Amino acid sequence: MRHLTSIHDLTDADLARFLERAGEMERDLLGMRDLLDGRIVCTAFFEPSTRTRLSFETAAQRLGAGVIGFADPATTSSSKGETLEDTIRMLNAYADLIVMRHPKEGAAKRAAAISTVPVVNAGDGPGEHPTQTLLDLYTMQKEREALAGLRVALVGDLKFGRTVHSLVPALRRVRATPVAVAAPGLDLPKELAAGVARSTLEEAAATCDVLYVTRVQKERFADAAEYEAVKGAFVVDAALLQRTKSRAIVMHPLPRVDEISADLDGLPAAKYFDQARNGVPVRMAVLATLLGA
């Protein structure tokens, strides 16, 4: 594995090894400072982010690497018309690995096609978000021990939600069962939907081990009225939790808007903030592995 642009870049053995290595990182979070000493990681974020960029930067620094990058493309020469390819050529001259988020689907693969250093896809438009999937699986495994056999309800925007696009194939590979609870008109893309059962939120709550809730991706809608019509399709709250399976957990890649009620936040089933925290050891495992350390 040279780049991580898609969950399909990973073999089953890679997936298992990342989860195992993330556990090692988490157990010794402060003891890994020599691993990437002298290396430089670039975070090139052409789209907003809180968790992904900052957890990658934390991960790099916990491993002893230096960090360069940008969070706002308006401050880079892409705002003067520089192509993505030329930007990547320049970053190749400065960094040993590039973590990139971009609004266009396929941008990470375009970057990887010409990059001389590893490229990690930190989200490419409505495409994929493979390191989010690694931390999602890591969280499920931590909370429920075994991944095989879990029923995972994917709730919300399954059309534009890139975290779901990486998660569905990964769940199948670990022998968990994805169940689609799509907001109206926001179904899974055809290539992912085959063989995935569809459900109502009530039915999924009663039968699934994980409710994986997602935000309706406002920024992907061409028509604001269409967004307004579906944005409140689902709200997961403490009342719904009363009707879930015993030991069911609620996850969300975040940010949330109003699809998870704040009345859930203090409850043991609410795992979304722990999930975000798990991003650090998981991304430490990704950086160390791709840099051969």
Ligand code: CP
């Ligand atoms: N989950 C996630 O990708 O969050 P950010 O957009 O804040 O990076």
